[in-house]
Structures are given as structure tokens and as C-alpha cells.
Amino acid sequence: MPTAAIKICGISTPVALEAAIRARADYAGFVFFPKSPRNVTPAQAAELAVRAKGWIARVGLFVDADDATLAEAVEAADLDVLQLHGKETPERAAQLRARFGLQVWKALPVASADDVERARVYAGAVDLLLFDAKTPADALPGGMGLSFDWSLVAGWKGATAWGLAGGLTPDNVAEALAMTQAPLVDTSSGVESAPGVKDEDKIAAFCAAVRRT
Numbered sequence: 001m002p003t004a005a006i007k008i009c010g011i012s013t014p015v016a017l018e019a020a021i022r023a024r025a026d027y028a029g030f031v032f033f034p035k036s037p038r039n040v041t042p043a044q045a046a047e048l049a050v051r052a053k054g055w056i057a058r059v060g061l062f063v064d065a066d067d068a069t070l071a072e073a074v075e076a077a078d079l080d081v082l083q084l085h086g087k088e089t090p091e092r093a094a095q096l097r098a099r100f101g102l103q104v105w106k107a108l109p110v111a112s113a114d115d116v117e118r119a120r121v122y123a124g125a126v127d128l129l130l131f132d133a134k135t136p137a138d139a140l141p142g143g144m145g146l147s148f149d150w151s152l153v154a155g156w157k158g159a160t161a162w163g164l165a166g167g168l169t170p171d172n173v174a175e176a177l178a179m180t181q182a183p184l185v186d187t188s189s190g191v192e193s194a195p196g197v198k199d200e201d202k203i204a205a206f207c208a209a210v211r212r213t
């Protein structure tokens with residue numbers, strides 16, 4: 001089985017970005033969601049993007065963002081991927097893919113087999129489905145360190161590429177990969193020392209754990 005691709009999300013400082021590059025992560029995630037402790041402004045993301053270019057692909061994370069917010073972030077951070085983490089429909093996702101000419105990833109909250117089945121409506125509209133844990137209604141829609149029953153997506157087969165997120169850490173990612181065979185893994189709070197504070201050693205340990213599998 002090829003090594004899973006790695007996304008380190010919620011990067012907001014040059015130190016964290018360097019750690020992700022050094023650990024040879026494939027994607028750096030910038031969160032454009034003001035309610036998140038990992039939120040970056042377009043200006044902050046632009047500075048990070050200068051260092052990232054050529055070394056690590058840039059993913060912008062958005063939650064039901066409007067076109068103007070998306071356009072400003074895409075231009076500032078020279079994004080490669082839009083990660084939609086809200087209630088965006090397949091039609092909205094396809095519209096954004098056409099408008100910006102970028103890959104679109106759709107995060108889907110999973111708590112049951114039905115949630116996984118519903119992912120199929122995004123076939124043809126997005127480039128990747130990201131199965132993530134469902135979070136409480138009054139909490140952030142992600143980045144909470146919550147995981148779900150990985151057996152629900154074990155060996156998932158569909159028309160669309162997919163990845164696994166939600167509560168992944170250096171200590172559990174090998175088990176998650178062994179169970180699911182996910183082609184991509186995404187972590188945020190699992191490589192932090194406090195909400196929004198990335199830990200260089202945890203980033204290195206996470207990437208090493210993925211590569212060992």
C-alpha cells in the first residue's frame with residue numbers, strides 16, 4: 001500500500017510551517033474561519049504562502065464562506081485546494097471548483113453508516129471527500145480532536161478520492177491507517193500543545209508514524 005498523503009491543518013506561524021515542511025507533510029492547511037483558534041487573515045496566509053510555495057501544497061479551510069472571502073484568500077495565499085468544512089452542497093462545491101479552477105475537498109461529518117453513504121452525492125462535484133467526526137451543534141465543525149468509529153469508512157470505495165480526519169494523533173494514526181487504508185490523513189489539534197499552538201515534535205512524530213505504516 002502506498003504511504004498516505006499527510007495534511008497538517010491550522011498552520012498559523014512560520015515555525016509551524018517549517019516543521020511541516022521539514023517533516024515532509026504534503027499539505028499545509030490555513031484556516032479562514034474567524035471562530036477558530038487557528039484562524040489566519042489573508043495577510044498572514046500570504047506571508048506563509050511565500051515560504052510554502054514549491055515545498056508544500058496550500059489548502060484553505062472555509063466554513064460556508066461567501067465568494068468574496070474565498071476570492072481574497074485564494075489570491076493572498078495562492079491556494080492549491082479549497083477545503084469546505086460547512087454545509088456546502090454538491091452544487092456549491094462544483095460552482096466553486098469551476099470558478100476558481102482549484103481542487104475542492106468536502107469535509108463530511110460522520111457518526112453513522114448513513115452519513116458515509118450520503119457522501120456519494122458529491123461524486124463528480126469534488127476532488128476529495130474528507131471523513132471527519134461529527135461535532136456538537138454548539139462547537140466548531142472541526143478541529144476539536146474528536147474521532148469517530150473508523151470501521152465505518154474502512155476500505156471505503158467510491159468514485160471520489162477520500163481522506164480521514166478527526167482526532168488523529170501521532171499515537172493513533174498508525175492504527176487508523178491499518179484499519180481504514182485511508183489514502184490521506186489530516187490532523188490539526190492532534191499535533192498541538194494547546195488549541196491553535198502547533199507542536200514541532202508532534203508534527204514530526206505524526207509524519208514519522210504515517211511513514212512507518
Ligand SMILES: O=C(O)c1ccccc1N[C@@H]1O[C@H](COP(=O)(O)O)[C@@H](O)[C@H]1O
Pocket residue numbers: 009010029031033036037038061063085107130132140141142143144145146165166167168186187188189190
Ligand atoms: O481546525 C479548526 O480550527 C477547524 C475549524 C473549523 C472547521 C474545521 C477545522 N479543522 C479541521 O477539522 C478536522 C479535524 O481536526 P482535528 O484533527 O480533530 O483537530 C481537520 O480536517 C481539520 O482540518
